[in-house]
Amino acid sequence: MPVSTYRLQFNKQFTFAEATQFVSYLHQLGISHCYASPYLKARPGSNHGYDIVDHNQLNPEIGSEADFEALIAELRQYGMGLITDIVPNHMAIMGSDNIWWLDVLENGQASYYASFFDIDWQPVKKTLQHKILLPVLGSHYGNILEQQELTLSFDVEQGEFSIYYYQHRFPVDPQTYPLILSSQHEWLSNEFAADDPVFLEYQSIENSFSKLPLRTETKEEKTEERKRDKEVFKKHLARLCADNPAIIRFISFRTAEFKRVAGENGQMHALLEQQVYRLAYWRVAGDEINYRRFFDINDLAGLRIDDEKVFEATHRFILSLIEQGKTQGLRIDHADGLYDPVAYYQRLNQKITALLNLNDDQGLPPIYIVAEKIVANYEYLSSNWPIHGTTGYEFANIVNGVFIDGVAEKPLLHCYTRFIGHWQDFEELVYLAKKHVMNTALASELNVLANQLTRIADVSSKTRDYTLNALRNALLEVVACFPVYRTYINSQTVSKEDSQYINWAVTQAMHRVGSADKNVFSFIRDILLLDHGKVVPVKDLLKFVMKFQQYTAPVMAKGHEDTALYQYNRLISLNEVGGDPRRFGYSVNAFHHFNQERLKKWPHTLLCLSTHDSKHSADVRARINVLSEIPAQWADAIRRWRQMNKPQKTKNKRAVIARNDEYLLYQVLIGTWPLKNLDDSARSEYRQRLQNYMIKAVREAKVHTSWLDPSEDYEQGVMLFIEHCLDNNISQRFLQDFCEFEARIRKPGLYNALAQTLLHLTAPGVPDIYQGHELWQFTLVDPDNRRPIDFNENSRLLIALDTALALPGCNRARLIESLLHNMDNGLIKLFVVLQTLRFRHQYPALFKSGDYLKINIHGTASDHLLAFARKDREQFVIIVVPRLITQLLNNQCGEPSSVWEDIWLELPNQAPSLYLELFSQTRLATEPAGDYVQFFIGDSLKIFNLGLFSGTAGDN
Structure with a gap:
C-alpha cells in the first residue's frame, strides 16, 4: 500500500x-511510489x-525498454514502487500509427479488430450502413475532391495502396485494388504482349484481389481466408x-491518373465510394458519427x-509488468466511459x-x-x-471549501451580478449547456x-405511438436533468441510489416540458428502471x-465541467473538476464528517x-479563496479596475472583452x-500563459467564441485586453492598484496553501503530490499545468533545506522565521x-489505518483553526491548521501571533x-480538566501557524 x-x-x-x-x-522527499502518466505508445508528440495507439509497447518518445528497466531498478534500490496510469476506454485513431484501426479501415467487419472498437455498423442512415464515418476533412468532401487534396499512394515494398489526406492514411x-x-488499360497493352508472362501474372493478381471475401463477412472461416489471402x-x-x-x-501512372479528373466524376471519388469508410467534413461528426468517441474528440475512438x-x-503488456513486479498499482482512466465499470474491475482483479x-x-x-x-x-x-478508491477529486474540493468563508456567498453573488450586469443561475446554466x-x-x-428506444416502444401497442421525435426530445430532457455522471445498472437489480437518480x-x-405528453417520460422511467x-x-x-x-457521463462532462464551469465565475476557486459552485464552501464539521x-x-x-x-492548481485556488474573506474590498477593487481598464478595450464592439470574462481574468x-x-522575458511568458488560458476558457464557455466556431475578433480583443492591462506603459494606474491589493492578500493566500497541504498529507487516504507542487505552483488548466519541472533546482533546494535542518543546534524557531x-x-x-512526509513514513500504520478524531478548539480565535487527531495503539498525533485568517493577519501587522x-x-x-x-x-504538556484534558498550543502557534503534535499512546 503506498504511503x-x-x-x-x-x-x-x-x-x-x-x-x-x-x-x-x-525518496529524500518522502515519496513511496512514483505515479506515472500513461507511458505506452501514444500518438507522436x-x-x-492518453492518446494511445499501441497498448503493448512502451512509448519510444519516453524511452526504450532499457531506459524503463533502469527506472525500475532505481526505484527498487530505494524501496519504492510504481503506479501506472492506464487507458482502457479508448485509443487514438486517424493519423497513420494505429495498426488495429488501420486494419478495420482496410477490412471493415471482416477485420479481426472490428469488434475492438465501439462501431455502429447498422446506423439509421442507409448510406452509412456497413461503413464508418470519418469526420477528418477540413472542408466539405466535395470541396476536398475539387481541390485534389486526397492522394492515392502505392507502397512498393508492401504491395498495398492507401489514400492520404495530409498525415492521415x-x-x-x-x-477494390482492381x-x-x-489490367485492361491501354498503357499496358502498349507495353506488353497479350501472352507476356509478366502481363498474365499481373492479370492473375488483379483477379485474385477481386475474389477476396467481402469486407462485410463476419464468419470466422471467411475472415481468416481474407486475412491470409490478401x-x-x-x-x-x-x-x-x-x-x-x-x-x-504503370502503377505510378495510375496513382497520378486518379488526380487528373477532380470532383465526383473522377476516379478518386469512385474508389472512395467502394471503401468501408466515408471521408467527411469534421463538422458533421456531431450529427452522423457512428463510432463511440472519448467525449467529442473524433480521433479518440471508444474500445469495447x-x-x-x-x-x-489491451492488457497483455501491463499485466506482464505487474507479474514481473515492475508496477505495483494502477490508475484506471475515465472509469465512467466503460460499458460496465464494476465488471471491468472484477475481471482486472x-x-x-x-x-x-x-x-x-x-x-x-x-x-x-x-x-x-x-x-x-451528494453522491x-x-x-x-x-x-481502493478514486483519484481524489472530491477530497480536493472538500479541502478547498474549508478555506472559503460561507458568509460571503451573498455579498460575492451581489458583487458578481452587479459587475456582469445580469443574474446567472448555475443550475440553469448546466441544464442549458x-x-x-x-x-x-x-x-x-x-x-x-432515440432509435434504440423507438424499437423498444414499437413492440407494444401501448407505446408504439410514441414518435421518434417525441422520444428523442424526452431523452434529451432526462439527460439534461441527470444529477450525476451516470448510474451503474448492470443486472436486473437496480440499486436504491440509481433508482433515486x-x-x-x-x-x-x-416539470420542465410543461404540456408535453408525460406518458413518454413515464415510459422512459420504466425502461431505465428495467x-x-x-x-x-x-x-x-x-x-x-x-x-x-455511457452517454450521460460525457454529456455531464462537456456540459458541467467544460461549459458551465467556464460560464459561472462568481468565485472560480469553486469551479474545479468534481466541484459544484452551488456548494459555497464547507464547514469544519463537514470536513470532519467526510x-x-x-x-x-x-x-x-x-x-x-x-x-x-x-482547472486551477491548489495554490491558485488558495489565493483566490481569500476573496471570500474580504467581499467588500474585492467589490471596490474590481469596480476601480473596470473603470481604469475601459480605455484598454478596443473600439471594435465585436472584440470588446465581455464583463463575465473580465471578471474571470481579475x-x-x-x-x-x-x-x-x-x-x-519572464513577463512575456506570463502574459502568454494568461492569454492561452483565457482563450481556452472563453472557447469552453461557448458564449462569444467556441472550439467549433472560433471568433477571431473576440479572441483578438481578449488577447489585446490582457496585453494592454499588463503593459506598465499603458496601464500603470491599474497595475499599481492591483499590486497593492494583491500584496495585502498574498500572505493569507499562501497560508491557505500551507494549511491545505498539511491536511492533504495527514487526512485518511494516500496523498498524491502532483509534480513540482512540493513548492509553489501557480498553474492553470492544461497544457499550462503540464509544463516541465526543474527538478535540478528542486533537488538543490531540498539539499539546502536538509543541510539547514541537520546543522548542530539548529534553532527551529529562527529557521521557520527565516x-x-x-x-x-x-x-x-x-x-x-x-x-x-517523513513523519508519515516513520509511522505508516498510523496513517494507513489509524482512527480519526475531531478535536474541539477553545480560545479567542478558535473559529480560525481546524484540528483533528490520528491515533493507533502506538501513536497519537494532532494536526492543527489556520483558516480564514486574513483579518487576523491584517490586525496583527502580518502575523497573528498574539x-x-x-x-x-x-x-x-x-x-x-x-x-x-x-x-x-x-515540547508541550497537557493539563487535566475533569472529563477531558486541556492542551494549550499557543506557544507553538506563535512560532508557526501550523502544527503537527506527536505524542506516544499510553505516555501519561
Whole structure:
C-alpha cells in the first residue's frame, strides 16, 4: 500500500532516463511510489499519453525498454514502487500509427479488430450502413475532391495502396485494388504482349484481389481466408513490381491518373465510394458519427473493453509488468466511459490475482487500484466497486471549501451580478449547456439512443405511438436533468441510489416540458428502471440502459465541467473538476464528517490537491479563496479596475472583452500573480500563459467564441485586453492598484496553501503530490499545468533545506522565521511537505489505518483553526491548521501571533500528556480538566501557524 505518491508527467521532454535521475530526490522527499502518466505508445508528440495507439509497447518518445528497466531498478534500490496510469476506454485513431484501426479501415467487419472498437455498423442512415464515418476533412468532401487534396499512394515494398489526406492514411480495401490495377488499360497493352508472362501474372493478381471475401463477412472461416489471402496477393504484387520496372511505372501512372479528373466524376471519388469508410467534413461528426468517441474528440475512438478478446489484447503488456513486479498499482482512466465499470474491475482483479497466485477470498484488489471518477457532493461511490478508491477529486474540493468563508456567498453573488450586469443561475446554466452539447457535439449518440428506444416502444401497442421525435426530445430532457455522471445498472437489480437518480431526472424533466405528453417520460422511467420486462426481454432493456449510462457521463462532462464551469465565475476557486459552485464552501464539521466516512469506506483512496486535469492548481485556488474573506474590498477593487481598464478595450464592439470574462481574468490574476519581480522575458511568458488560458476558457464557455466556431475578433480583443492591462506603459494606474491589493492578500493566500497541504498529507487516504507542487505552483488548466519541472533546482533546494535542518543546534524557531520572511521562494512549503512526509513514513500504520478524531478548539480565535487527531495503539498525533485568517493577519501587522495565546485543544483523557511539535520542535504538556484534558498550543502557534503534535499512546 503506498504511503505517498508523486505524479510524473512523461513525454518526450521528460523521459524515463530523466525520471531515473531524480528517484533519489523523490525518496529524500518522502515519496513511496512514483505515479506515472500513461507511458505506452501514444500518438507522436503527445504531451499527456492518453492518446494511445499501441497498448503493448512502451512509448519510444519516453524511452526504450532499457531506459524503463533502469527506472525500475532505481526505484527498487530505494524501496519504492510504481503506479501506472492506464487507458482502457479508448485509443487514438486517424493519423497513420494505429495498426488495429488501420486494419478495420482496410477490412471493415471482416477485420479481426472490428469488434475492438465501439462501431455502429447498422446506423439509421442507409448510406452509412456497413461503413464508418470519418469526420477528418477540413472542408466539405466535395470541396476536398475539387481541390485534389486526397492522394492515392502505392507502397512498393508492401504491395498495398492507401489514400492520404495530409498525415492521415486510409488503407484501400484490397478487393477494390482492381479499380486501380486496371489490367485492361491501354498503357499496358502498349507495353506488353497479350501472352507476356509478366502481363498474365499481373492479370492473375488483379483477379485474385477481386475474389477476396467481402469486407462485410463476419464468419470466422471467411475472415481468416481474407486475412491470409490478401497478404499473399500483396506480396505477389510487390515481388512482381520489384522484378519489373514497367509495372511500377504503370502503377505510378495510375496513382497520378486518379488526380487528373477532380470532383465526383473522377476516379478518386469512385474508389472512395467502394471503401468501408466515408471521408467527411469534421463538422458533421456531431450529427452522423457512428463510432463511440472519448467525449467529442473524433480521433479518440471508444474500445469495447467488456469483450474478453479486447481486454486481453489491451492488457497483455501491463499485466506482464505487474507479474514481473515492475508496477505495483494502477490508475484506471475515465472509469465512467466503460460499458460496465464494476465488471471491468472484477475481471482486472481476477487476472492479476491469478498472475500473482494470490487468494481472492476477501474480494480485495490484489494490487493498489484507483479509478479516475468524479463523485458529486451528494453522491457516494458504491462499495461494490472492487478498488481502493478514486483519484481524489472530491477530497480536493472538500479541502478547498474549508478555506472559503460561507458568509460571503451573498455579498460575492451581489458583487458578481452587479459587475456582469445580469443574474446567472448555475443550475440553469448546466441544464442549458448539457442540452447544447446534446444538440451539437454529441447529437449523433443521442440519435442512436432515440432509435434504440423507438424499437423498444414499437413492440407494444401501448407505446408504439410514441414518435421518434417525441422520444428523442424526452431523452434529451432526462439527460439534461441527470444529477450525476451516470448510474451503474448492470443486472436486473437496480440499486436504491440509481433508482433515486433516475426518478429525480425524469421528474425534473417532466416539470420542465410543461404540456408535453408525460406518458413518454413515464415510459422512459420504466425502461431505465428495467420495469418494462413483461413486454420486452430484460436483456434487451439492459442493453439500452447500459448504452444510456455511457452517454450521460460525457454529456455531464462537456456540459458541467467544460461549459458551465467556464460560464459561472462568481468565485472560480469553486469551479474545479468534481466541484459544484452551488456548494459555497464547507464547514469544519463537514470536513470532519467526510474524513470519518472516508476512513470507514475508502481508507486507502488517493488524495489530491492538484492534478493534470485541474482547472486551477491548489495554490491558485488558495489565493483566490481569500476573496471570500474580504467581499467588500474585492467589490471596490474590481469596480476601480473596470473603470481604469475601459480605455484598454478596443473600439471594435465585436472584440470588446465581455464583463463575465473580465471578471474571470481579475481572479486569475489574483491566483497566479508572480511572487517575484519578472524580467522582460519572464513577463512575456506570463502574459502568454494568461492569454492561452483565457482563450481556452472563453472557447469552453461557448458564449462569444467556441472550439467549433472560433471568433477571431473576440479572441483578438481578449488577447489585446490582457496585453494592454499588463503593459506598465499603458496601464500603470491599474497595475499599481492591483499590486497593492494583491500584496495585502498574498500572505493569507499562501497560508491557505500551507494549511491545505498539511491536511492533504495527514487526512485518511494516500496523498498524491502532483509534480513540482512540493513548492509553489501557480498553474492553470492544461497544457499550462503540464509544463516541465526543474527538478535540478528542486533537488538543490531540498539539499539546502536538509543541510539547514541537520546543522548542530539548529534553532527551529529562527529557521521557520527565516522561511516565513522569505515565503515567496516556496521553501516554507517544501519544509512542510518534507517534514510531514517523513513523519508519515516513520509511522505508516498510523496513517494507513489509524482512527480519526475531531478535536474541539477553545480560545479567542478558535473559529480560525481546524484540528483533528490520528491515533493507533502506538501513536497519537494532532494536526492543527489556520483558516480564514486574513483579518487576523491584517490586525496583527502580518502575523497573528498574539491571538493564539489562549488557544487550547480539548483532548480525551486517554490522550498522551507530552507532545513534540514536528515543525517547531516545541515540547508541550497537557493539563487535566475533569472529563477531558486541556492542551494549550499557543506557544507553538506563535512560532508557526501550523502544527503537527506527536505524542506516544499510553505516555501519561
